[in-house]
Amino acid sequence: MSITLSEKDNGYIEGFAGFKKNAPGSSLDWLQSVRERAITKFSELGFPTPQNEDWRFTNVAPIARSSFNILENGHDKVSSSDLTQFQFEDTEVAELVFINGHYSKELSKYGNLPEGVILKNLADAIESEQEIVKSNLARYADFKDEAFTALNTAFMEDGGFVYIPKGIVVETPIHLLYISTDEGTPSITNPRNLIIAEDNCEANVIEHYTSMTDNIYLSNVVTEIVVGENSTIGHYMIELESKKAFNISTLRVQQARSSNIRSHSVLLGGSLVRNNVHPVLAGEGCDSLINGLYMPSHRQHMDNYMKVEHASPHCDSRQLYNGILDGRSRGVFHGRIIVHEDAQKTDAKQTNRNLLLSDTAQIDTKPQLEIYADDVKCTHGATIGQIDENALFYLRSRGISKDAARDIILHAFTNEALESMGVDSVKNYCYKLVTNWFDQRKEEQES
Amino acid sequence: MLEIKNLHASVEGQEILKGLNLTINAGEVHSIMGPNGSGKSTLAQVLAGRDSYEITEGEILFEGKDLLELEPEERACEGIFMAFQYPVEIPGVANTYLLREALNSVRKYRGEEPLKHIEFAKYAKQKMEVMQISDNLLKRAVNEGFSGGEKKRNEIFQMQVLEPKLAILDETDSGLDIDALKVVSDGVNALRSPERGFLVITHYQRLLDYIVPDFVHVLVDGKIVKTGGKELALELEDKGYGWVEEEKTAANS
Numbered sequence: 075m076s077i078t079l080s081e082k083d084n085g086y087i088e089g090f091a092g093f094k095k096n097a098p099g100s101s102l103d104w105l106q107s108v109r110e111r112a113i114t115k116f117s118e119l120g121f122p123t124p125q126n127e128d129w130r131f132t133n134v135a136p137i138a139r140s141s142f143n144i145l146e147n148g149h150d151k152v153s154s155s156d157l158t159q160f161q162f163e164d165t166e167v168a169e170l171v172f173i174n175g176h177y178s179k180e181l182s183k184y185g186n187l188p189e190g191v192i193l194k195n196l197a198d199a200i201e202s203e204q205e206i207v208k209s210n211l212a213r214y215a216d217f218k219d220e221a222f223t224a225l226n227t228a229f230m231e232d233g234g235f236v237y238i239p240k241g242i243v244v245e246t247p248i249h250l251l252y253i254s255t256d257e258g259t260p261s262i263t264n265p266r267n268l269i270i271a272e273d274n275c276e277a278n279v280i281e282h283y284t285s286m287t288d289n290i291y292l293s294n295v296v297t298e299i300v301v302g303e304n305s306t307i308g309h310y311m312i313e314l315e316s317k318k319a320f321n322i323s324t325l326r327v328q329q330a331r332s333s334n335i336r337s338h339s340v341l342l343g344g345s346l347v348r349n350n351v352h353p354v355l356a357g358e359g360c361d362s363l364i365n366g367l368y369m370p371s372h373r374q375h376m377d378n379y380m381k382v383e384h385a386s387p388h389c390d391s392r393q394l395y396n397g398i399l400d401g402r403s404r405g406v407f408h409g410r411i412i413v414h415e416d417a418q419k420t421d422a423k424q425t426n427r428n429l430l431l432s433d434t435a436q437i438d439t440k441p442q443l444e445i446y447a448d449d450v451k452c453t454h455g456a457t458i459g460q461i462d463e464n465a466l467f468y469l470r471s472r473g474i475s476k477d478a479a480r481d482i483i484l485h486a487f488t489n490e491a492l493e494s495m496g497v498d499s500v501k502n503y504c505y506k507l508v509t510n511w512f513d514q515r516k517e518e519q520e521s
Numbered sequence: 522m523l524e525i526k527n528l529h530a531s532v533e534g535q536e537i538l539k540g541l542n543l544t545i546n547a548g549e550v551h552s553i554m555g556p557n558g559s560g561k562s563t564l565a566q567v568l569a570g571r572d573s574y575e576i577t578e579g580e581i582l583f584e585g586k587d588l589l590e591l592e593p594e595e596r597a598c599e600g601i602f603m604a605f606q607y608p609v610e611i612p613g614v615a616n617t618y619l620l621r622e623a624l625n626s627v628r629k630y631r632g633e634e635p636l637k638h639i640e641f642a643k644y645a646k647q648k649m650e651v652m653q654i655s656d657n658l659l660k661r662a663v664n665e666g667f668s669g670g671e672k673k674r675n676e677i678f679q680m681q682v683l684e685p686k687l688a689i690l691d692e693t694d695s696g697l698d699i700d701a702l703k704v705v706s707d708g709v710n711a712l713r714s715p716e717r718g719f720l721v722i723t724h725y726q727r728l729l730d731y732i733v734p735d736f737v738h739v740l741v742d743g744k745i746v747k748t749g750g751k752e753l754a755l756e757l758e759d760k761g762y763g764w765v766e767e768e769k770t771a772a773n774s
Binding site: 462464465467468469470471472473474475476478479482483485486487489490 | 614
């Protein structure tokens with residue numbers, strides 16, 4: 075049975091009534107009640123409009139007026155050889171593969187994970203790891219003002235579940251690969267990832283959203299990461315959706331004392347993309363590194379909404395987001411930093427740099443500092459510009475051709491946002507994606 | 522090697538160079554001195570190919586070729602090098618990467634094979650010692666966070682690596698303390714040879730104690746108004762530029 079969701083005729087509510095009967099964990103009362111609350115909230119909120127300050131620069135009307143199917147499956151359209159293009163070279167990974175939001179056991183592999191680490195798809199974990207799931211799922215990703223998070227919470231079906239017990243260092247990167255296939259009609263997936271690290275752990279998790287064809291779909295993602303004391307988690311978001319797709323992602327990180335999160339986002343695909351990153355530095359002495367690179371072209375729209383919440387003393391956060399915008403594309407960087415009353419000695423820094431490669435590309439960048447403590451250091455800076463002519467001339471005066479000099483400057487700009495990635499194979503993969511982007515641009519200019 | 526004939530250049534409609542003539546032969550060191558705003562840096566920028574200047578009259582021949590027809594990178598490949606007065610910071614580009622790219626671009630232009638990493642490292646190593654460039658400075662982003670002295674040393678280091686035929690120093694001495702000045706001058710002097718020409722632009726005579734010129738030209742208001750030997754620099758230091766200008770006015774009236 076296929077379920078269709080649409081704003082018309084209460085489609086989301088009616089769709090939910092059909093969905094919940096067979097939803098994962100439908101026998102669990104606590105989960106059903108979370109879903110019920112979420113759908114109620116969603117129907118109250120509706121999709122956000124540009125009147126909502128948090129959505130001022132991003133109009134999701136194309137999503138609101140679409141109707142989407144929840145697909146049953148699509149496993150048979152993807153074979154393991156199709157995955158190669160989405161995999162990282164020279165590295166062993168544990169990899170969960172989801173096709174149209176559904177876990178594929180055949181395509182997934184588990185590699186060599188240390189004993190005690192639990193990696194499975196969420197739909198299974200809801201049944202087998204009930205305690206852990208119940209005490210963490212939907213606890214951090216608040217949906218009371220967030221329509222998309224509410225929608226995801228009501229309709230979540232599957233995703234990655236990672237549990238790392240105390241003191242374990244996971245060397246093998248964990249790859250959560252989401253692939254969409256063309257099923258004829260616009261579709262929706264609500265991937266839900268839950269990553270829990272106890273104290274003194276280390277791990278890297280890569281979320282990767284992509285597609286086999288140019289189909290229309292909405293990936294509405296919510297990821298919760300719980301970082302235990304003194305643990306370090308590297309998180310990567312590689313957004314390579316089809317050029318007609320919508321991707322709305324929310325990353326919610328909860329950090330305990332002396333923990334460390336290193337978040338990297340690379341946005342390249344999709345027609346309308348919203349990347350919400352929301353770490354809460356809840357324990358003392360946390361560190362957050364929040365970096366990203368967005369490169370919209372043609373008519374792509376990419377919105378980065380940062381909400382860095384300092385809730386305890388002596389925490390440091392560093393944000394660096396670089397954007398290269400081409401064609402008639404539009405970019406948004408909204409950098410909110412909230413320093414709560416108790417968060418003395420906060421050291422928060424935010425940098426957003428933009429390079430416009432065309433006269434018709436547009437960027438809105440907006441820092442927003444809300445500081446309720448009195449002994450803090452918060453800095454922010456944003457730049458918007460074209461390629462620096464002085465730098466270009468300097469390189470050319472050393473014998474480097476104009477084209478090569480431009481390439482060097484552009485790559486330096488993208489590398490700045492990528493170089494802090496801790497997993498080399500992922501970093502190299504991203505370098506390659508960026509190089510492809512530039513090559514494609516050159517081809518288009520020449521033709 | 523270099524012949525500048527009746528060069529007129531303007532920026533945003535304002536004429537800066539007003540009929541400049543200068544010939545530099547291989548093996549010669551020419552110094553250009555002059556007061557602020559006389560057009561010294563404009564001359565350097567025009568020679569290197571900065572496109573913000575408009576050439577309204579005159580010509581520049583470099584080894585018989587029309588220099589004004591060449592792009593900045595072609596000039597560099599032909600053997601012109603300008604040490605910038607204000608070296609540009611380029612975040613994210615390692616100094617060593619720039620150098621290797623530059624050297625290999627020049628080699629390619631000359632039809633030579635590019636140098637591999639190891640060959641380049643070996644080649645650069647000798648030059649680094651002369652210019653007191655540390656491995657650390659080589660790895661860092663081009664000029665980013667460099668001190669004034671490091672920037673200027675780095676310029677001359679690039680010059681050493683690229684071994685140009687004509688080296689132009691645009692106020693390389695400005696802002697240097699005496700130790701840095703010595704390192705920079707030693708680097709320049711090490712390159713002096715019968716095949717190479719130098720154009721040393723400076724505001725201060727002090728540099729010319731270390732890089733001793735064959736000719737000193739005084740540039741005033743876009744024209745060379747006086748030419749002499751190295752002793753002219755001392756005279757200028759003593760008396761300032763005023764007397765040259767007065768002499769010129771007297772001659773014109």
